Amino acid sequence: MNIKKPELLIPAGSLEVLKVAIDYGADAVYIGGQKFGLRAKAGNFTIEEMVEGADYVHAAGKKLYVTVNIFAHNDDLAGVREYFNQIKEAGLEEKIDAFIISDPGIFTLAKEIVPGIEIHISTQANNTNYLTYNFWYKMGATRVVAARELSLREIRTIRDNIPADMEIEAFMHGAMCISYSGRCLLSSYFTGRDANKGACTHPCRWKYSIVEEKRPGEYLPVEEDDRGTYIFNSKDLCMINYIPEMIEAGIDSFKIEGRMKTALYVAVVTRTYRQAIDDYYTSEELYRSRQDYYDEEISACTFRQFTTGFYFGKTDENSQIYDNNTYIKNYTYLGTVEDITDEGYLVIHQKNKFLVGDEISFMMFDGTNKDVRVEAIYDERMNSMDSAPHPKQLLYLKVSDNTDINKGMIIRSKHCEA
Numbered sequence: 001m002n003i004k005k006p007e008l009l010i011p012a013g014s015l016e017v018l019k020v021a022i023d024y025g026a027d028a029v030y031i032g033g034q035k036f037g038l039r040a041k042a043g044n045f046t047i048e049e050m051v052e053g054a055d056y057v058h059a060a061g062k063k064l065y066v067t068v069n070i071f072a073h074n075d076d077l078a079g080v081r082e083y084f085n086q087i088k089e090a091g092l093e094e095k096i097d098a099f100i101i102s103d104p105g106i107f108t109l110a111k112e113i114v115p116g117i118e119i120h121i122s123t124q125a126n127n128t129n130y131l132t133y134n135f136w137y138k139m140g141a142t143r144v145v146a147a148r149e150l151s152l153r154e155i156r157t158i159r160d161n162i163p164a165d166m167e168i169e170a171f172m173h174g175a176m177c178i179s180y181s182g183r184c185l186l187s188s189y190f191t192g193r194d195a196n197k198g199a200c201t202h203p204c205r206w207k208y209s210i211v212e213e214k215r216p217g218e219y220l221p222v223e224e225d226d227r228g229t230y231i232f233n234s235k236d237l238c239m240i241n242y243i244p245e246m247i248e249a250g251i252d253s254f255k256i257e258g259r260m261k262t263a264l265y266v267a268v269v270t271r272t273y274r275q276a277i278d279d280y281y282t283s284e285e286l287y288r289s290r291q292d293y294y295d296e297e298i299s300a301c302t303f304r305q306f307t308t309g310f311y312f313g314k315t316d317e318n319s320q321i322y323d324n325n326t327y328i329k330n331y332t333y334l335g336t337v338e339d340i341t342d343e344g345y346l347v348i349h350q351k352n353k354f355l356v357g358d359e360i361s362f363m364m365f366d367g368t369n370k371d372v373r374v375e376a377i378y379d380e381r382m383n384s385m386d387s388a389p390h391p392k393q394l395l396y397l398k399v400s401d402n403t404d405i406n407k408g409m410i411i412r413s414k415h416c417e418a
């Protein structure tokens, strides 16, 4: 067994999610700044938030990576230069552990302006062979993110043909593109919003019909069943049952996709992968014995159906979902414990409605869940309420048992909202 544990790398679209990722077991977090990182709709971090996030991550002994992975056009370059200068002036050269970059032009500017920050080459750069990895190594990159289209056998061959200190990062879990990653113009074509500048509108999830060229305006349905078909809609990647194979391929960092995901999703995925990795390094027998548990936990958050992507060879028709584009959602996110008063009230900002008398569940950091009953809800003036009508309202809660509940824990309820 490879004795070095792989890094568990988690996305965060906000400071709240960054803290959740660290509290639930991430080894490293990747975020986007407000400019030049893909995912324009993700919350994204201001320079000040990056400083606060970096301090939180480093206080826990973990790492922070920042994406700057658009494909830059000429007109973007002055802005990238200014952005790197802002990062330098804010003292972030000492606080960001690595940039994730795909464009050689941006790579050049990062080396010139903030040479103290390591560079990882983004999956957007389509890194598919060991000569590419060696090229980036010679250029000064310390890690390359594998293209999603590689098999584990190909990654093993790359590992065998690159320097031992060159790291390989690979996707472990999350949404897949139906196109070749980073080479998709569907969104630009339909909406003018460029996927390669972080503004994808996800047309691959839309429902399509066929039009015969001599009959414009006549939409011929493509039907998988009575709901039609979603011919471009990929299943999500999930490799939680293949951790030994991922380690065997020589991967150093297990990456979870999703900088636009909620705190609840990030908590569930981080905690479950943390347990699975740690279980495997305790004993393979323990890991094998708990696979149903991992599946059940992972299924407790929003997800599409799952696939192993390209890792065991080429994908086929089973990698897609033809009959719908909806997420299955088994739990509702109610809030995060922000504080616990001396009198034992839990302080939260409500995310979704719940009532006095409801059964709610706390996601404990050790992997267990604690189910309790809501005994009382108070507003910020300590007026008693039956429920909290306003989203984001500050609440004080009394629950039937708050033993071992800590700051940062996610609260959820089992309301099915398929």
Ligand code: SF4
Residues within 6 Å of the ligand: 176, 177, 178, 179, 182, 184, 185, 186, 187, 195, 200, 201, 202, 203, 204, 205
């Ligand atoms: S439209 Fe779909 S396949 Fe294309 S970049 Fe967006 S998510 Fe990926």
